[in-house]
Each structure stands twice: as C-alpha cells, then as structure tokens.
Amino acid sequence: IYGMHNWPGIEAGQFAMREGPQMAAADSFEVRVRGKGGHGAMPHIAVDTSLVASHIIIALQSVVSRNVDPLKAAIVSVCGMKSDTDTYNVIPDEVLLKGTTRYLHPEVQDVIRERMQALVTQTAAAYGARAELTYFVGVPPTMNAPEAVTHAAEAALAVTGKAPLEIDPVMPAEDFSEMLLARPGAYVFIGNGDSADLHNPLYNFNDDILPVGASFFAELAENRMPLAD
Numbered sequence: 001i002y003g004m005h006n007w008p009g010i011e012a013g014q015f016a017m018r019e020g021p022q023m024a025a026a027d028s029f030e031v032r033v034r035g036k037g038g039h040g041a042m043p044h045i046a047v048d049t050s051l052v053a054s055h056i057i058i059a060l061q062s063v064v065s066r067n068v069d070p071l072k073a074a075i076v077s078v079c080g081m082k083s084d085t086d087t088y089n090v091i092p093d094e095v096l097l098k099g100t101t102r103y104l105h106p107e108v109q110d111v112i113r114e115r116m117q118a119l120v121t122q123t124a125a126a127y128g129a130r131a132e133l134t135y136f137v138g139v140p141p142t143m144n145a146p147e148a149v150t151h152a153a154e155a156a157l158a159v160t161g162k163a164p165l166e167i168d169p170v171m172p173a174e175d176f177s178e179m180l181l182a183r184p185g186a187y188v189f190i191g192n193g194d195s196a197d198l199h200n201p202l203y204n205f206n207d208d209i210l211p212v213g214a215s216f217f218a219e220l221a222e223n224r225m226p227l228a229d
Contacts, residue, residue, distance in 0.1 A: 001179050001180065001182075001183045001184075001185035002148070002152060002185050002186055002187070002188070002217070002220060003174075003176040003179070003185070003186075003187045003188070004187070004188050004189070004190055004213055004216070004217075005174065005187065005188075005189055005190070006189070006190050006191070006192040006205060006206070006209060006213075007189035007190065007191055007192055007198075008192045008193070008194075008195045008196065008197050008198060008203070009191075009192075009194070009195075009197075010165065010189065010190075010191030010192065010193075011191045011193065012191050012192060012193035012206050012208060012209055013160060013190065013191060013208070013209050013212040014160065014162060014164075014165060014190070014191040015152075015153075015156035015160065015162075015164035015165070015188055015189065015190055015191075015216070016164055016165040016166075016167045016188065016189040016190075016191070017144065017149055017152055017153065017156075017164050017165075017166070017167070017186060017187075017188040017189065018144065018149070018166055018167050018168070018169065019144055019145075019146045019149045020143060020144060020146075020169075021104045021105075021141045021142065021143055021144075021169045022142050022143075022144050022167075022169055022170070022187055023141065023142035023169065023170055023171075023172055023173055023174045023177070023187065024073070024075075024102040024103060024104050024141055024142075024169065024170070024171045024172065024173050025102065025103050025104070025106065025109065025138065025139060025140050025141045025173060025177075026100060026101075026102055026138040026139050026172075026173030027100065027101045027102075027109065027112075027135065027136060027137050027138045028098070028099065028100050028101070028135075028136045028138060029098070029099055029100070029101065029116065029133060029134060029135045029136060030096060030097065030098055030133075030134045030136075031053070031056060031078075031096070031097040031098075031099075031120050031131055031132070031133050031134075032094065032095075032096055032097075032131065032132045032134070033049045033052050033053045033056065033094065033095040033096075033097070033124060033129055033130075033131045034049065034093070034094050034129060034130045034131070034132075035047030035048060035049040035052060035091075035092075035093065035094075035127075035128070035129040035130075036093065037049075037084075037085070037090065037091055037092055037093030037094075038090075038091045039089065039090070039091070040088070040089040040090060040091055041089065043091060046091045047127065047128045047129050048091050048127075049083065049091070049092050049093065049094060049095040049129060050083060050091065050092060050095055051127065052095070052123070052124050052127045052129040052131070053081060053095040053097055055123050055127065056097065056119065056120055056123050056124065056131060057078045057081075057097065059119040059120075059123045060076050060078060060099075060116060060119060060120075061076070062115075062119070063076050063111075063112055063115045063116060063119070064076055064112075067111055067112075067115045068103075068108055068111055068112070069108075072103070072104065072105045072108050073102075073103065073104050073169070073171065074101070074102065074103040074104075074108050074112060075100075075101065075102040075103070075171055076099065076101050076112060076116070077099050077100050077101075077102075078097050078098070078099040079098060079099045079100060080096075080097065080098035080099070081095065081096070081097055081098075082095070082096045082098075083095045083096075101116075102171045102172075102173065103141070104141050104169055104171075105141075106140065106141065109137075113135055116133055116135070117133050117135075120132075120133045121133070138173065139173050139174070139175045139177050139178060140177050140178070140181065141173075141177060142173070142174050142176060142177040142180060142187050143177065143180055144180070144185070144186040144187060145180075145184035145185060145186060147184065148184055148185045148186035149186045151186075151220065151223065151224060152164070152186045152188050152220065154223065155216050155219040155220040155223060156188070156216060158219050159212060159215045159216050159219050160212065164188070167189070172198070174187060188216075190209055190212065190213050190216070191209070192205065192206045192209065193206050193209075
C-alpha cells in the first residue's frame with residue numbers, strides 16, 4: 001500500500017522518502033487547571049489559575065529535554081490556553097491548556113505520559129490548585145517497509161529520471177500510518193517547490209505536480225501487478 005503527500009521546500013516534482021520512520025506519532029492532550037477565581041486587585045485571596053497554568057507549561061518543557069533519550073526525537077507542545085474569563089480584572093476560576101505530543105519510537109509514549117501526569121498534578125498542588133491531565137492517543141509513527149521503499153524509488157526514477165531524495169524523519173504525523181500497520185507499504189513526499197509551509201494561510205498547492213504524482217502511481221501499479229499468462 002502506498003500514499004503520497006506534497007512537501008514545500010523540495011523541488012517541484014522531486015520525490016523524497018526513507019526506510020523506517022518517515023513521520024512521527026501524534027497524540028493530543030488537555031490540562032484543566034482549577035483554582036479559586038477572584039479580583040485581579042486582590043490576588044492574595046484567590047488561587048491564580050493563569051499563574052499555575054504558566055508554570056505547568058514551563059514544567060512540561062522538561063519532559064523532552066530531561067526525560068526522553070536525546071537520541072529519540074520527541075516533542076511536547078502546548079498550543080492553546082483558554083480561561084473562563086475574557087475581561088481585564090478577573091482571575092479565572094479555571095484554565096484549559098491544549099497541545100500535542102510527537103515521537104518516532106513507540107516506547108517514548110509511556111515516558112511522556114508518566115512525566116506529564118506527575119508534572120501537571122504536582123505543579124498545580126505546589127501553588128494550591130488542582131489540575132487534571134487528559135491524554136488522547138492518536139496515530140502511530142509512519143513506518144515505511146524497506147522493500148516497499150525500493151519499489152517506490154524505482155517508480156520515482158522511471159517517472160522523473162531522478163533518484164528520490166533520502167530524507168530524515170519529520171515530526172508531523174499522518175493517519176496513513178494506521179494502514180501501514182495492516183499492510184506493508186511506503187508513504188512518500190513529492191516536492192511542492194518554493195511555497196509557503198504546510199498549514200500556513202499563504203500555502204498554495206502546486207497544480208503542476210499533479211501529473212507527476214499520478215504517473216508515479218500508474219508506474220508503481222504496472223510494475224507491481226503480477227503478469228498474466
């Protein structure tokens with residue numbers, strides 16, 4: 001089974017791939033911090049959830065730098081912070097953090113979850129608040145089978161006349177990884193050229209790579225189909 005994703009920063013129509021992990025696993029999480037809301041001018045009689053949440057964000061940055069093996073890439077990113085107030089002088093009673101974790105080696109997930117749980121609850125307790133971590137397991141790493149990469153590379157060379165680039169793993173994730181758990185295969189990148197990054201508001205798909213990508217799949221299918229007698 002084979003899949004493809006366009007990739008900015010690689011020459012338009014140029015293929016790129018690798019054996020083993022090509023993209024990371026992706027999990028997500030929520031941290032709900034509960035304290036005691038109050039007046040911004042009287043913080044001493046409140047439990048400031050914004051302060052607690054900020055310290056939790058800082059503490060979570062130690063998970064990768066101090067708990068994960070440096071040779072095993074991982075990311076913990078807090079990407080959203082929302083309180084139950086939108087005014088200037090109210091200390092919120094509750095703050096919600098949202099974020100994502102990424103890793104290439106499945107065993108790293110346990111390290112991340114265990115350390116996040118301890119840091120979230122104990123950091124909150126140190127400031128007189130309570131915090132709850134909800135961890136959502138997402139998709140596994142995208143693991144390309146070596147034999148499938150060989151077939152994909154041959155098809156890329158036949159279509160473009162250029163050998164595909166052998167790239168390092170990247171930390172975005174892809175639910176195509178679920179399919180690779182069921183069948184061996186490969187997920188490849190096709191260059192989008194010098195464009196804005198993926199998920200950037202200025203991103204624009206390069207229509208010129210459409211026939212190259214279609215030809216790749218046609219070439220691959222023709223070479224992988226058994227010959228009829």
